[in-house]
Amino acid sequence: MGKTLSAAWLIARKDLAIEFRTRSAFLSAVVFALLGLVVFYYAWDPTAVAVVDLAPGVLWIIFTFSGLLGLHRSFGVEATDHAIDGLLASPVSRHSIFLGKALANLAFVAAVQLITIPALVIFYNLPLGDVAAPLIVIALLAAIGLVAVGTLFSAMAVNTRLAELLLPMLALPFFVPIVIGATQATAKLLSGRPVAEAGAWLKLLLAFDIVFVAACTLAYPFTLEE
Amino acid sequence: MKISWLDTVAGLAVVGTVVRAAFFTPLEAKQGAAQKIFYIHVPSAWVAFLAFGLVAVASAAFLWLRDPRLDRFAESSAEVGVIFTSVVLITGPLWAKPIWGAYWAWWDVRLVSTLFLWFIYVSYIVLRGAIDAPEMRARYSAVLGILGALLIPFIHLSVYLFATMHPMPIVGKPSAPSLPNEMLLTLFISLTSFTLLYFAFVRSRYRYAFERDAALANAAQHA
Numbered sequence: 001m002g003k004t005l006s007a008a009w010l011i012a013r014k015d016l017a018i019e020f021r022t023r024s025a026f027l028s029a030v031v032f033a034l035l036g037l038v039v040f041y042y043a044w045d046p047t048a049v050a051v052v053d054l055a056p057g058v059l060w061i062i063f064t065f066s067g068l069l070g071l072h073r074s075f076g077v078e079a080t081d082h083a084i085d086g087l088l089a090s091p092v093s094r095h096s097i098f099l100g101k102a103l104a105n106l107a108f109v110a111a112v113q114l115i116t117i118p119a120l121v122i123f124y125n126l127p128l129g130d131v132a133a134p135l136i137v138i139a140l141l142a143a144i145g146l147v148a149v150g151t152l153f154s155a156m157a158v159n160t161r162l163a164e165l166l167l168p169m170l171a172l173p174f175f176v177p178i179v180i181g182a183t184q185a186t187a188k189l190l191s192g193r194p195v196a197e198a199g200a201w202l203k204l205l206l207a208f209d210i211v212f213v214a215a216c217t218l219a220y221p222f223t224l225e226e
Numbered sequence: 227m228k229i230s231w232l233d234t235v236a237g238l239a240v241v242g243t244v245v246r247a248a249f250f251t252p253l254e255a256k257q258g259a260a261q262k263i264f265y266i267h268v269p270s271a272w273v274a275f276l277a278f279g280l281v282a283v284a285s286a287a288f289l290w291l292r293d294p295r296l297d298r299f300a301e302s303s304a305e306v307g308v309i310f311t312s313v314v315l316i317t318g319p320l321w322a323k324p325i326w327g328a329y330w331a332w333w334d335v336r337l338v339s340t341l342f343l344w345f346i347y348v349s350y351i352v353l354r355g356a357i358d359a360p361e362m363r364a365r366y367s368a369v370l371g372i373l374g375a376l377l378i379p380f381i382h383l384s385v386y387l388f389a390t391m392h393p394m395p396i397v398g399k400p401s402a403p404s405l406p407n408e409m410l411l412t413l414f415i416s417l418t419s420f421t422l423l424y425f426a427f428v429r430s431r432y433r434y435a436f437e438r439d440a441a442l443a444n445a446a447q448h449a
Contacts, residue, residue, distance in 0.1 A: 152373075156366050160356035169352060170370065173345040177380040180388060200387055208380055215376055219369045222289055225362075 004099065007092040011100025016107055018077060025073045026111060029066040033116040036062040037123050051124045056186035059120055060179045063113065064146070064172070070108040071150035072167050074101055075158040088224065098220035102151040102213075109143045131189040134198070138189075141205040142182040145212060149174040152216040155223050174212070181205045236426035239419030243412070251412040260324050265412055267317040269420035270310045271340060277307030277424060278343055278375065281350070285371030288364060297364035298439070300371055301354060302431035306424060308347035314340050333389035335382055342381045346374035360439065 019025060040058040041051070078084035087097055117139065121128050128135075150171050157167040185201035247265040254261035281300045288296040318337060319329040331337060350370050357363040405413065 149373075152369075156353075156369070159362065160353070160366075161358075162352070162356045166349075166353065166356055169349045173342055173349065174373070174377055176342070177377075177384045180384045184388065184391070200391075204380075204383060204387060207383075211376060211380075212373075215373060219373065222365050222369050 004093055004096045007096035008099035008103055011087070011092070011097060012103035012107070015074070015077070015101065015104035019073075019104070019108065025070055026108065029069045029108070029112045030115050032069060033062045033066045033112055034119055036065070037116070037120060041123065052126060052190055053187070055120060055124050055126055055190060056183045058124075059117070059186065060142070060183045062116065063109070063142070064175050064179055066112055066116075067109050067143075067146050067150060068168055068171065070112070071105055071147075071154045071171070072157075072164065074105050074151055075154045076163075079158050094221040094224060095217050098151065098155070098217050101155070102147050102216075105147040105151050106143055109147055110140070113139050113143065126190060127192075129192075131195075134189055134195050135186065138182055138185045138198075138202065138205070141202065141209055142178045144209045145178040145205060146175060148209065148213045148216045152220060152223070155220060159223075177208050178205065181208070230426075230429070232422070232426045232429060236419065236422040239415075239422050243416045243419045246415060247412050252406070252408055254409075257325055260321055263317050263321045265416045267314060267321065268413065269416045270313040270317065271336070272417055273420050273424045274307055274311040274314055274340065274343060276421070277303045277310060277428075278347065278378075281307065281371045282375035285368035288368045289372075294360070294364065294439070297368070298432055298435040299428070300367065301435055302428045304347055304350050304354075304367075304371075305431055306427040308344065308351060309427075310420075310424070311340060311344045311347055315344060333385065333392065335385045335389065338385045339378055339382050342378060346370075346377065350374065360442075 037058065040054070040062075044054055075084070078087065088094075117135070120126065150167075153167055153170040153174075157163045157170065160166055181201045181204040185198040185205070188198040188201070189195065243265065247262055251262070251265070253259060281303045284296045284300040284303065287293075288300065318340075322331070323329050350367060353370055354363055354367050357366060
């Protein structure tokens with residue numbers, strides 16, 4: 001177990017180092033998210049719907065789509081020069097490769113969230129108060145679910161003809177329980193309800209994370225040639 | 227196209243069901259003739275979920291045994307399943323508009339689960355279409371088939387939680403009626419005939435898949 005995790009961490013560091021060099025995917029995702037905040041605001045009549053009611057849905061829709069941008073790149077980098085073969089030939093288990101990729105994606109999504117959530121609070125004048133901590137928990141749980149499913153489908157999609165179309169098509173149905181859970185929980189917190197009322201949604205997110213992190217880690221070796 | 231005995235029996239059974247439902251089953255008191263779509267809608271929903279359950283089982287069995295027949299069966303069941311799911315999603319809103327007053331209800335667990343079943347079926351078929359190598363196609367579809375089966379309970383739970391936290395009245399929603407015997411019999415007949423139809427379709431589709439794979443293997447050998 002320890003070996004798997006340390007190997008995963010090594011692979012995650014490699015991916016993050018590659019991304020950090022150019023930061024292009026990260027910056028694209030951030031700009032996409034910020035532009036999304038802008039467009040969504042102008043899409044509604046602010047006198048008809050209070051911005052604090054819109055904010056949770058807007059946030060999570062944006063994260064879903066900007067997350068897809070980063071996820072696509074995750075196995076995309078391995079396609080050049082068959083770099084994936086080098087990874088597969090190295091003495092790490094298939095599960096560590098998956099977990100390493102997923103960890104790197106998690107760092108990516110978390111970094112986008114770190115910029116987008118404060119931007120949302122500022123642009124939409126949200127009463128953050130003392131809900132910052134539970135909000136971070138929701139964001140993390142949701143990110144884990146997005147990344148588990150997204151990393152697996154990214155590994156599959158990159159080997160197909162329609163990679164860019166296929167990744168959203170495969171992943172979005174799986175993102176829906178996460179988006180519903182995160183949006184509802186965020187809405188409860190932002191409207192000042194006690195954290196306990198968001199409890200059912202947090203449990204849904206946690207259950208989803210446990211089931212799909214396990215299922216996707218176990219499924220990953222089946223996406224590789226023998 | 228060769229029509230087998232199963233095709234004939236299934237076809238006749240479905241025609242018989244429609245005739246019985248239309249002419250020999252009593253009208254429901256509150257809904258009138260609109261209720262009769264029930265005898266198409268419910269068996270289609272049953273077959274849709276049966277088909278996907280079998281796709282999931284065949285997928286798991288394929289990853290374990292690597293028998294291409296299991297993959298061919300999953301492929302066939304998925305294509306047949308998407309048709310029945312589409313029938314459910316068309317007949318449902320057609321019935322719901324006059325009876326409930328709305329085409330769709332996002333807090334209805336069964337409706338939304340069926341919609342997601344449709345999404346998964348479609349992405350399964352598109353995934354298969356995007357991979358040429360048969361072995362990789364079989365493995366990837368099997369993974370999707372299993373994960374898709376895991377997703378449906380979560381959709382179910384999400385919508386259920388959503389509905390309990392935001393109770394919304396549907397105008398004029400009838401509570402589930404207890405069916406008199408004649409209607410129950412028609413329902414049972416329709417379930418049986420649609421299941422027969424499912425097997426007939428899957429068998430034809432499987433035969434097509436078998437012949438296609440044999441032809442491709444032949445071509446590869448002589449190339």
